[in-house]
Amino acid sequence: MLDNQNHLNFSPMDATKTLESPQRCSIQSLLQPFWQNTPTFPLGQKVAAEGYEWLYVSHIDQVSEHWQNGPNLFLQSRYLQALEDAHTEGLEFRYLLAFKNGKAVGGINLQLLTVSAAHSIRSLRQRELIGFWDRIKLLLANWGTYRFMIWGNMFLTGQYNQWWDIAEKDLPALQTATLKVLNCLARQEKIQILMARDSFHHEEVLENAGFHAIDFQPNMCMELPDAWKNSDDYLNAMSSKYRVRARRAFKKSEGIIFRELDLRQIELFSEDLYALHLSVVNQADFNMLWVGKDYFVQLKQQLGADFCLTACFEKERLLGFFTTIRNGKELDANFLGFDPEANREHQLYLSMLYKMVEQALQFRCNKICFARTALEIKSSVGAIAQKTFIYLKHTNPILNHILPTAVRFGEPKEHWTPRHPFREE
Incomplete structure (x- = not known):
């Protein structure tokens, strides 16, 4: 060098x-x-x-x-x-x-x-x-x-x-x-x-x-004030315009069940999870690498409760998922995937972002790192761009x-x- x-x-x-x-x-x-x-x-x-x-x-x-x-x-x-x-x-x-x-x-x-x-x-x-x-x-x-x-x-x-x-x-x-x-x-x-x-x-x-x-x-990051103890505190801190927007997303996702999967379930849905992930990453204009098929299973196996994979189901149909990693007092938003048509119909991605905030508050984290891409929608839930x-x-x-x-x-x-x-x- x-x-x-x-x-x-x-x-x-x-x-x-x-x-x-x-x-x-x-x-x-x-x-x-x-x-x-x-x-x-x-x-x-x-x-x-x-x-x-x-x-x-x-x-x-x-x-x-x-x-x-x-x-x-x-x-x-x-x-x-x-x-x-x-x-x-x-x-x-x-x-x-x-x-x-x-x-x-x-x-x-x-x-x-x-x-x-x-x-x-x-x-x-x-x-x-x-x-x-x-x-x-x-x-x-x-x-x-x-x-x-x-x-x-x-x-x-x-x-x-x-x-x-x-x-x-x-x-x-x-x-x-x-x-x-x-x-x-x-x-x-x-x-x-x-x-x-x-x-x-x-x-x-x-x-x-x-x-x-x-x-x-x-990098899109969001600080979580100590005064926020739950999702209601988070929503009450919003202006009325964005609070209405959040409630509209919640209404569109009615009937969608968000459920954290354990290791056995991640292994069971492994192929479907990876296919949903590819349906998202293949739409990005730039990718240097694609994660391996065993990525989600291996992270759950090694990290246990510090790795969460939350799946979205309509009845028994898997529509999407998101993953987070708890790193001390910070929550890191990791990889996700969803069916594009289901996302348009139910605003899945926006609902996932709100669920990440809810999860961070449950874990008593003081910061969420949402990473790059989809900058505007991440800022709409409270993330701020960090150069x-x-x-x-x-x-x-x-x-x-x-x-x-x-x-x-x-x-x-x-x-x-x-x-x-x-x-x-």
Whole structure:
């Protein structure tokens, strides 16, 4: 991630390569990532570099004795194990631990993903519908299959990518060393694009390392005041216009039964749940990955009561579902699915959002994270946009220079108007 002259101070333990001095290069070599002549970090073996020892592995259970299972559920090994066991197609997992004097002082979770731009952008797959500029975009996208190294979690919105257990004064040095090691790992794994996600402010250490801050769609979050004890308190805080809107949604969903499913029931409805999920995600204009069929079963199995899958039934017919994950005092809205026709008839999605608020109040949470997409309807139930940055870097210095322009060229746009459902005090 740092420039090539910033070599690792590499000392051999289980590997012996060092970075060589820069040699005179051809134009062709400049157009390729610098993968050759760099130190390697064999999976499962400790390697010394930059004053630390590093352990790079592909399964969380290989480092469970060192991994710090703090209060943040999304960094706990049980959650990370569930993601591995969901077997999401095309997704690989990696974990990097830093050791000082035999003690683990930091850990980061990584995901490796190969993405085809032409396949990920829905509007580009509908070739008969697109105009001139979309055809140009499709032509460029067809050239683009990229291997990503994601420093973070593609299943969440938020900065759930690292933990540190070191004195604050020593943290900058450790972070700088980590960036250097990640740069070597990117070359080792033949990565084209590194992604660090998601940050709610500018990260100077990343920008100094050549990353570009891209402000994609915001994270939609909602604070829950202590005074709200139940759904009635929430509705009473609304202006009359939005309270009427909520009651209209409740009326349209009369006859729909919302029921939390246990593990056995999730297994029983597994195929139907996944089909309903695909009916929603396949309508999105951009998708980098599709969750594995075992995702919901594995999360329930590993997280127990902290993972809730609430299904919507009309009599015995499954119409839709939503999932939430309780992370301490925060409720994270996760994946969902519904039948499009049932959604139009019963306003299922809006009713689901209200049910999430109700669930958060029952759990005595003080915040809900609704994630990205569907920004306007989320704001209508009280969520506020929180600006979120994703940091990107191409491993080729020339292509990295034009990366922000290329991303903006292909980025799907969502035009929306923020709503303000609550009365002003």
